[in-house]
Amino acid sequence: MAIKTRxxxxxxxxxxxxxxxxxxxxxxNIQIIVGKGTCGIAAGAEKIFNTIIEEIEDQKxxxxxxxxxxxxxxxxxxxTIKLIVTGESETIYGNVDQETVRKIIERHVIYGRQVxxxxxxxxxxxxxxxxxxxxxxxxxxxxxxxxxxxxxxxxIDEYIVRDGYAALEKVIFQMTPSEVIDxxxxxxxxxxxxxxxxxxxxxxxxxxxxxxKKYIICxxxxxxPGAYMDRSTLEGDPHSVLEAMAIAGYAIGxxxxxxxxxxxxxxxxxxxxxxxxxxxxxxxxxxNILGSSFNFDFEIRLGAGAFVCGExxxxxxxxxxxxxxxxxKPPFPAIEGLWGKPTIINxxxxxxNIPVIINKGSSWFAKLGTQKSRGTKVFALTGxxxxxxxxxxxxxxxxxxIVFDIGGGIPNGKAFKAVQTGGPSGGxxxxxxxxxxxxxxxxxxxxxxxxxxxxxxxxxxxxxxxxAKFYLEFCVEESCGKCAPCRIGTKKIYELLDKISKGxxxxxxxxxxxxxxxxxxxxxxxxxxxxxxxxxxxxxxxxEEEILEHITDQKCRAGKCKxxxxxxxxxxxxxxxTVCARKCPVNCIEGERKVVHKIDQSLxxxxxxxxxxxxxxxxxxx
Numbered sequence: 001m002a003i004k005t006r007x008x009x010x011x012x013x014x015x016x017x018x019x020x021x022x023x024x025x026x027x028x029n030i031q032i033i034v035g036k037g038t039c040g041i042a043a044g045a046e047k048i049f050n051t052i053i054e055e056i057e058d059q060k061x062x063x064x065x066x067x068x069x070x071x072x073x074x075x076x077x078x079x080t081i082k083l084i085v086t087g088e089s090e091t092i093y094g095n096v097d098q099e100t101v102r103k104i105i106e107r108h109v110i111y112g113r114q115v116x117x118x119x120x121x122x123x124x125x126x127x128x129x130x131x132x133x134x135x136x137x138x139x140x141x142x143x144x145x146x147x148x149x150x151x152x153x154x155x156i157d158e159y160i161v162r163d164g165y166a167a168l169e170k171v172i173f174q175m176t177p178s179e180v181i182d183x184x185x186x187x188x189x190x191x192x193x194x195x196x197x198x199x200x201x202x203x204x205x206x207x208x209x210x211x212x213k214k215y216i217i218c219x220x221x222x223x224x225p226g227a228y229m230d231r232s233t234l235e236g237d238p239h240s241v242l243e244a245m246a247i248a249g250y251a252i253g254x255x256x257x258x259x260x261x262x263x264x265x266x267x268x269x270x271x272x273x274x275x276x277x278x279x280x281x282x283x284x285x286x287x288n289i290l291g292s293s294f295n296f297d298f299e300i301r302l303g304a305g306a307f308v309c310g311e312x313x314x315x316x317x318x319x320x321x322x323x324x325x326x327x328x329k330p331p332f333p334a335i336e337g338l339w340g341k342p343t344i345i346n347x348x349x350x351x352x353n354i355p356v357i358i359n360k361g362s363s364w365f366a367k368l369g370t371q372k373s374r375g376t377k378v379f380a381l382t383g384x385x386x387x388x389x390x391x392x393x394x395x396x397x398x399x400x401x402i403v404f405d406i407g408g409g410i411p412n413g414k415a416f417k418a419v420q421t422g423g424p425s426g427g428x429x430x431x432x433x434x435x436x437x438x439x440x441x442x443x444x445x446x447x448x449x450x451x452x453x454x455x456x457x458x459x460x461x462x463x464x465x466x467x468a469k470f471y472l473e474f475c476v477e478e479s480c481g482k483c484a485p486c487r488i489g490t491k492k493i494y495e496l497l498d499k500i501s502k503g504x505x506x507x508x509x510x511x512x513x514x515x516x517x518x519x520x521x522x523x524x525x526x527x528x529x530x531x532x533x534x535x536x537x538x539x540x541x542x543x544e545e546e547i548l549e550h551i552t553d554q555k556c557r558a559g560k561c562k563x564x565x566x567x568x569x570x571x572x573x574x575x576x577x578t579v580c581a582r583k584c585p586v587n588c589i590e591g592e593r594k595v596v597h598k599i600d601q602s603l604x605x606x607x608x609x610x611x612x613x614x615x616x617x618x619x620x621x622x
Contacts, residue, residue: 002283006169006290012282013160029086030064030109035079035149037071037235038228038267043078044097051098052081055105064109070236070271072149075389077120082149083108094120139406141368143376144229144352145392148236153271156278159239165284167358168243171250172292177207180251184354186362188374192349193219193310194425194451194527196373196440199350205334206252206342214254215343216245218351219315220261220268223307224423225474226382227454230348232390233378234261234268237352238275244354246285246296248344255295258338260315263302272300307424307478310452311526312337312345314480325480326526347452349378369395373439377450383420383457386411393438400434403457414459418542422451424471424478425531427538428464447538449531463560464543465550468536469497475532486529489520493536500547502563503554510540510547559621562606566622569610571596573618580610580619 003009034040034049052066074080077094083104084090091114093104100118107113142148151158159165171180185200206214218241222230234241245257261269276298279285287295301319309315309324312333318324319338337343353375357365366374373395379402382388386408393402399419403409410416418428421438427448429436436442440450458467472494481487493516496509517533524530540547549555556564569580569589574596581589581597588604591597597618599610611619 002281003290006173009160009165009169009290012157031082031084032064032066032109033069033082033084033149034066035070035072035074035081036068037148037232039071039075040078040080041267045079047098048079048081048096048101051101052105055102056109059105059110061105061109067152068154069150070148070153071232071390073145073232073390073392074120074387076387080120080149085112092120093118139397139401140392141376141394142392143356143365143368144233144349144378145236145390146356147240148232148390151237153236153238154274156239156275156282159237163355163359164239165243167355168246168250168284169290170358171247172290172294177251177253180247180358181207183362184251184357187357187365188362188369188372189350189353189357189365190373190440191346192353192377192452193347194422194449196450199346202334202344202346203248203251205332206254206344209335209342211253211342213256213339213341214249214252215338215341216248216252216254216257217315217319217338217343217345218245218257218259218261219310219312219345219347220259220265221303221306221310221315222262222265222348222452223305223310223478224425224452224454225471226456227380227423227452229378229380229390229453231265231268233348233352234265235271238268238271239279240355241348241351242272242275242279242285242298244346244351245298246289247354247358248346248351249296250294252342252344254342254344255297257296257298258319259298259300260303260309260319261300262305264305269300269302276300306480307474308480308526308528311528314526315345316343323480325482326528328525349453370437370439372441377438377453379453379455381407381455381457383455384410384414384459384462385457395439396437398435398437399429402438402455403434407457410457410459414461417458417460417462418464418467419458420448420456420467420535421454422449422531422534423454424475425449425527425534426451427534428458428467428542429538430542447534447541449534461558461560463556463558464539464546465497465501465556466558466560468539469494469501471535472497472532475528479528479532483523483525483529485520485523486525486532489516489524489529490532492516493533497536500550501556501561503550503561505551507548507551509551510544513537513540559608565606566601567599567604567606567608567610568620568622569597569599570618570620573616575616575618577616579613579615583609583613585609 036045072080079096080094103115181200181203189199190196220230285297303309306324309318311326313327314324316338333343369375376392376394378392418430420428433446476490476494479486499505517537520533559565576594588600
C-alpha cells in the first residue's frame with residue numbers, strides 16, 4: 001500500500017502490532033528467530049532455518065512464527081537462534097546443528113523444557129523494551145544494534161512496528177530543520193567513523209550554505225582489518241540508516257541520499273535494495289513524503305574496496321567516477337563536496353543513532369556515556385578472545401570490562417598481551433591500560449584512538465614485530481600513492497620492520513622508523529598517511545625490549561618470525577609416531593616408526609606444521 005498521510009503510517013503500525021498476537025489463547029504463542037547475517041549463513045544458518053520449517057510442518061505445530069533476522073552479535077557460537085515464548089524470558093541457542101534443532105522443537109517448543117547444553121546468555125538489553133529509560137546498568141546497551149537479530153530486515157512492517165519512520169514523521173511535521181540540528185547538538189553525538197567530529201556541526205555547516213542541490217552520503221566503505229560493524233548493521237536493520245539519511249536531508253535541505261558501500265558486502269547490498277524498494281512502494285521515499293512537501297530518495301554506489309575511499313574526499317572522487325584519491329581541505333565536503341555541492345558524509349553507525357535520538361530525546365541519549373563522548377559504541381571484538389563478535393557498550397566502559405567480562409578473556413589460559421584499537425590508524429595498548437575508559441579523548445591520551453570500532457586482542461603467542469608489519473603492509477597496499485610522505489614512508493618503514501623480523505636489523509633502524517613516522521604524521525595529505533605510523537610507534541613504545549631481542553639476539557620470543565625460528569625434535573619426548581614426518585610439506589623430517597626423528601635444517605621451511613601436529617611436545621621451537 002502507499003502511505004500518503006501520517007494516519008496511514010499509524011494504521012500499518014497498529015495492524016502489525018495486532019497481527020503479532022495470535023488468536024488461539026489455549027496454546028502458547030512462540031517465535032523462533034534465526035540469525036542470518038553473513039557470519040550465520042557461513043556457519044550454516046540457511047540449513048538450520050529450513051530444518052526448523054520442516055520439523056514444524058512434520059509435527060503439525062500451530063501458533064508459531066519462524067523468521068530470519070540479522071546478526072545477533074554472538075559470532076563465536078553461530079549458527080544462533082532465538083526462541084521467544086509469550087510470557088517467558090527469551091532463550092538464545094548457539095552452535096545449533098540440525099540434530100539440536102530437532103531437540104529444541106521436541107523438548108522446548110512442544111514440552112517447554114529447554115535444551116540447556118546449547119543455551120547462551122541473553123545479549124544486550126533492548127532499549128525499545130525497557131520500562132525505565134533511566135536504567136542504564138548493563139554491560140552492553142543496544143541503540144545502534146537495537147533491531148539486529150530482532151526484526152526481519154526484508155519486511156518493512158517489522159521495522160515500522162518498532163517505531164520505524166516515527167522519527168522521520170516527527171521531524172517533518174513537528175520540527176524545523178534548525179530544531180533538528182539543535183536536538184542532535186544537545187545529544188552530544190559525535191561521528192563514529194573515527195575522527196569523532198560533532199555531527200550537528202557538520203550538518204550546520206551544510207545547512208548554512210545556499211545551494212540548489214545538496215547531498216547526504218552514507219559512508220559504508222568499512223575497511224579496517226577485523227571490522228564488520230557497519231556491514232552487520234546494514235544486514236540487520238537497513239531502514240534505520242535510510243530513515244536517518246532522510247532526516248539529515250530534511251535538516252540541511254538535501255533531497256538525495258547516496259549509500260557508498262563496498263562491493264564485498266553482497267548481503268548488505270541486497271538488504272538495502274529490498275529496503276529502499278519497499279519504502280518507495282509505501283511512499284516513504286520519493287516526492288511529497290507522508291503528504292508533506294519534503295522530497296527525498298536514494299541510490300546505491302558500489303566501491304571497489306579501497307581503504308583510502310573511507311576518507312571523505314577520496315570517497316567523493318570515487319562516486320564522481322575518478323580514481324579514489326584525497327584532495328586538499330579546505331574546502332570541506334560540507335561546504336563544497338559531491339559535484340561541488342554541499343555534502344554531508346556520515347558513517348553507518350553515526351546515522352543509526354539518529355532515529356533513536358529524535359524519538360527518545362537528546363537528554364535521554366546524553367545520559368549514556370561520558371561528558372565528552374555521549375551514547376554507545378559498537379565494536380567488532382576479534383583476535384585471541386573467547387567471545388568474539390559484535391558488542392555495543394556505553395562510552396566510558398573500560399578495556400578490561402570488554403576483554404574479560406564481555407569477551408570472556410583469553411582462550412586456552414594464555415596471558416593477555418595487548419589490544420589494538422582503531423585499526424591501521426590506532427595503537428596497541430598493554431595490560432597497563434586495561435582500565436582506560438573507552439571514549440574518544442581517553443584513547444588518544446594513551447596513544448591510540450577509537451577508529452571505526454575494530455578491536456583485536458593479542459595474547460602471549462603474538463609477536464609485536466609481526467603485528468606492526470601486518471598493519472604497515474596493509475597501509476602500503478592501500479595507499480593511493482598521491483602524496484610522497486605516505487607512498488614512500490609506509491614502504492620504507494615496512495622494509496625496516498621486515499629487516500628486523502629477519503634478524504638483520506640495526507639499533508639505528510628504530511630511530512629511523514620514529515623519524516619517518518613523525519614526518520608522515522605531519523606531512524601526509526590524508527588520514528591514511530597521517531595515522532599509518534601509529535601502530536608501529538605504539539609497538540616500539542610498549543614493546544621495545546621485544547624488538548631489541550630481534551635486533552641484538554636474533555630471537556623472536558613468540559616464534560612467529562620464521563627467519564629467527566628453529567624447529568628441533570626432543571629425543572626424550574619423541575616416540576617415533578611419524579605424524580610430523582607425514583605432515584611435513586618438504587619431507588625434511590627423517591626417522592622410522594618408533595625411532596627418534598630428526599629435522600634436516602637445510603631443508604626446513606619453518607612452516608610449523610610439525611609443531612602443530614605433535615601430540616607429545618616433542619617438537620621444540622627456539
